[in-house]
Each structure stands twice: as C-alpha cells, then as structure tokens.
Amino acid sequence: MMKSLLHYVALVLWLALIASTPLFADNYTIRIAISLTMFSAMAVSWNFIGGFTGYPSFSTAAFFGIGCYVGAIAQRNGVPLVLAWVLASVFVAVFAALLGAIILRLKGHYFAIGSIAIVEVTRLITSSWGSLTGGGDGLNVPLLQGNPQEVASFVLYVMLSILVLAFCTSIYVDRSKLGFALKCISQNEDAANMVGVNTTVYKIIAYTLSAVFCGTVGAVYASWIGYIDPTDSFSILLTVKVPVMVLLGGAGTVFGPIVGAGAFILLEEVFWANFLEWNRAILGLIIVFLIFFLPNGLLKLDYNRLFKRLINKKARTPRTMDGTS
Amino acid sequence: MTEILRLEHVGKSFGGIRAVNDVSFSLQQGEIIGLIGPNGAGKTTLVNLITGVHPLSMGKVFFDGEDVSRQQAYQAARRGLARTFQIVQPFPRMTVLENVAAGALFGGQAGSVNAALEMSRAELAFVGLEDFADTPASSLALPNRKRLELAKSLAMRPKALMLDEVNAGLNATEIDGALELIRKIADRGVTILIIEHLMKVVLSISQRILVLHHGELIADGDPGDVIRNPRVVEAYLGSKFAARVQAEGHHV
Secondary structure, three states: OOOHHHHHHHHHHHHHHHHHHHHOOOOHHHHHHHHHHHHHHHHHHHHHHHHHHHOOOOEEEEHHHHHHHHHHHHHHOOOHHHHEEEHHHHHHHHHHHHHHHHHHOOOOOHHHHHHHHHHHHHHHHHHHOOHOOOOHHHOOOOOOOOHHHHHHHHHHHHHHHHHHHHHHHHHHHHOOOOHHHHHHHHOOOHHHHHHHOOOHHHHHHEEEEHHHHHHHHHHHHHHHOOOEHHHHOHHHHHHHHHHHHHHHHHOOOOOOHHHHHHHHHHHHHHHHHHHHHHHHHHHHHEEEEEHOOOOOOOOOHHHHHHHHHHHHHHHOOOOOOOOOO | EEEEEEEEEEEEEEOOOOEEEEEEEEEEEOOOEEOOOOOOHHHHHHHHHHOOOOOOOOOEEEEOOOOOOOOOHHHHHHEEEEOOOOOOOOOOEEEEHHHHHHHHHHOOOOOOOHHHHHHHHHHHHHHHHHHOOOOOOOHOHHHHHHHEEEEEEEEOOEEEEEEOOOOHHHHHHHHHHHHHHHHHHHHHOOEEEEOOOOHHHHHHOOEEEEEEOOOEEEEEEEEHHHHHHHHHHHHOOOOOHHHHHHHHHOOO
C-alpha cells in the first residue's frame, strides 16, 4: 500500500515537472517533453493488449498513422480542430475493433507477425491512394495559431491530457472485471474460456483500447508538425519502440509503461546527442539487454537486494584501486 | 428425477476419423456417472463436444431442457455446465484465491471482483485449500492443483460437472481424499460425470456406468451389469479382471 502510494506521488511529481517545462525551458526541451508524453500515452495504450492481455501487438504505428491521416484530412475539409481529433479517435477505434475480430484469432508469434503486416498494408494503401491522401507527397495540415512557444505548450498540454486519460483508463481496467478477464486470458486462454470468460469480446476491447489513444495522439501530432507523409506516419520503428518501452518499464503493470517511456526517451536523447551514427545500433543493444537481464522490466527489479549486493561487494573487496573485482 | 443433460446421436469427425460416433444417453439430476473406455476411445472428445470446445459434426446436446448444440465453451460455463481438465489448467501467476474467483466472477453469479473473492473463500474451505489462499497457483503440488480445479469449477455454481481423470497421478491416500470430495460435491445436488481409468474407483463411486469404445457407446447401465457385459470385458476390462471381480463377489 505504502509502495503504491509512493508510486502515485512520484508520478504526479513527474507529470508536474513535464507540465511546467514551458515556464522555464527553451523550445527544444519542450519538444522533448511533448515527445515524452506522446510516447508515454502510446506505451500506456499498448499495455492494454501487450501487457494485460499478453498479445504482442505491433500495430501501434498503424493506429498512429491512421489517426494522423484522418485528423489531417478532416481538418483540410473544414472540420474544426478538436472535432477532427475526436473523429480520428473514433475512426481508429472502429478500425481496431473490426480488425481485432479478425486477427485476434491468431496467437503468439503469428499474431505478432499479423499485426506488423497491418502497419505495412495501411502504409501501402495510404501511399497509393493519392487522390485522398496525397500519396508519397504527403499532406499539409492547417497550422496551429500562435508563436512557436505557445503552439508547443498547447500541444504539450493536449498530449498530457491524453496521457492522463489513458492512465486513468488503465487504472480502472486494472481493478475491474475487464482487467481480471484480460489477466486470465494472458495466463491461460483455454482455462479462461472454460470458466466463462468470453475471450473474443474481451480481447477486442483490449485491442480497441490499445488503439484509440494512439489515434488521438496521431491526430494531435499531425496538427503540431503541420505536414505528414506515409513513411513518417506509419514508421516501423515506432511500432517497435513502443513495446520496448513497456517491456523496459514492466509489462502488465500500471506504472511500467510510463517509467519505460521516460527512461527510453531520455536515453535516446543522450544517444542522439552523443552517438548520432550509432543510435539505431544502440536501440538494438537495449532490446537484447532487456531480453537477457530485465525480462520483467525496471519496476519488477528487487532494488533492495541489488543495493545490498553492491554494498556487500564493496565491503568484501576494500582496496582494489582499478575497480576490477 | 429430472433430466439435466441429454445427448442425441452425437458424433464428431476429425478429417476422416470418427472420434465419436452416434452417442446417445441422458443424465439425471444428482447422479454420479462413470465414463470408461480404452485410451483413444473418445472420452475427452465427448466432454469437449458437450462443453462446446469442439463443434458437433452431428447430433444434438440438450442441457436443462435447452438445445445447446451450438454453444461456445464460455457459454457452457455460464449455463452451469462445468468441467475440469485431464491436465490441470490453473492461471499460474494468480493466487489460489484469485483462480477460484475467476470461476465465480465469469461463470458464477458474482457481480464484482471483490464479491467474487469473498465468495471464493467458502469454496476453498470446501475443498480444503483455505491455507493456500494467497500463494501463487503455480507453487501448488499436483493433488492440490486438482483440488484447485474443483474449487474453480464449484465457484461457477454448476448444475453438472464433468471430471476428466481427476485422480490421474494421485496416490492411494490422495485418491481417497478426492473421492470423498466428489461425494460431497454430489451431495450439493451437482450431477457428476467422471472419466476414470481405475476400475476400483469407478465401481466404488458411480451409480451408473457408460462405456465408450472406438467412439461408440457400447454399454450404459448399472455397474454390476456393465462389468459382466461381454463386449465391455472384451474391449476394455479383459477376461482376467472380470474373473477376479466375479471371484471376489464385488458388491456393486
């Protein structure tokens, strides 16, 4: 109980820090803050299907990309800003529910591959459907009004709201009948069926929840950046990054995705800044490291034990100047 | 007695193989029925057909007066048609109590997670697992895992319960405990269909025995008659066993 209270306090402080960046920081830092909230929101979303339900979905980029395009196309056709975002979210939710009814019949690796294929297929359709989407030339999205600083803070607060909404949904799911059903499915789907869990319906709900916030994030992102194209919107890197963040933090936990997204984005910033050429290779190394040493994520580590072990080690080897012990 | 479950000409083919062929029988409320037969006779397949795990190739299943031939597994559970698996199927990373609560919440009448957890304590006490309530299900030994399966099924408040080899892998003392538990469940008015290989167990507990061979029902009746039935002796029991039962004057 104390521990979870501590988690909540830490989270509130962290969100407050992010929210206060426009007050003291430059535009570059605000960009990082936006990126943090954006990815945290998508990581929290992915956790519904990948964490709670245990279905390794790689379709995040498809939801994000469709959100970008529906939001952009709606705005270009005169739909007001906020309504365009809502429209994009609803469209993505319906898309995910219909798609989920089909591909959630697959399990394990098959589901993973099927969900990656969704990203490729949606990207190809978007780049081929030139009359609607502008094809490979991309689309210009009506710019947000205001100076860069104002626009950035506005986008930051919208992204933060999406994150908070996604997070509250995940707390609710974690404690509700829905969450219980998802945990049953992730641990033993046949047994879940046998105790009366309508696995098909619950999986579709989880998949839809994992999509809807990504759709909103995509639409807001499109409005912020002002220009979208198929490769940027349906990026395969995005679809891999989000699950890695959740695994880094701790899949299936409420706080894991936010911890993971935070750690990942900050590490990425450091690597971009210092090792521009090696950035992707380092992402690969992080994934390998995760699988071998942190299969349950940062949150599940036993920090007390780790700390004690380090202290004991130091105590046992008192004077090794070179540090090889 | 009222009829709870009725099968009419039920059959199932996997490709060209007739796993279950033209099986008809009915179970009365509160009965304990043994289902026996050699390996591969189609016993588990039959349970899978009744509980909606496999769709029927032909025939009809009626449960509590309702045609349930096309039901899904989760619907069977909600209707009160529960089953346990030959290989136990716990939710490994949940506690023992949570495992049972899953049955109460989705298959039973519990309205919320908390209500389900509350109701589940009684079922755990009933099967004698109350001391393990908060341990992870994966840490239980086999006999207790079997008890957990029973508690999970009972939490669904079933009208009929199908037990697929609940005694497999248990020693003599553990089997006695399990049988006592099964009788206690039957006393609650639950109809029990028990699949079992140990004849001693089947004979001691069943009021009626069904024999399946090559997917066909070759005998249905009083235990004493069934073990003397020449077809059953030939297909499953063997003449030595039949002779021994005769000699011992087994009172069944």
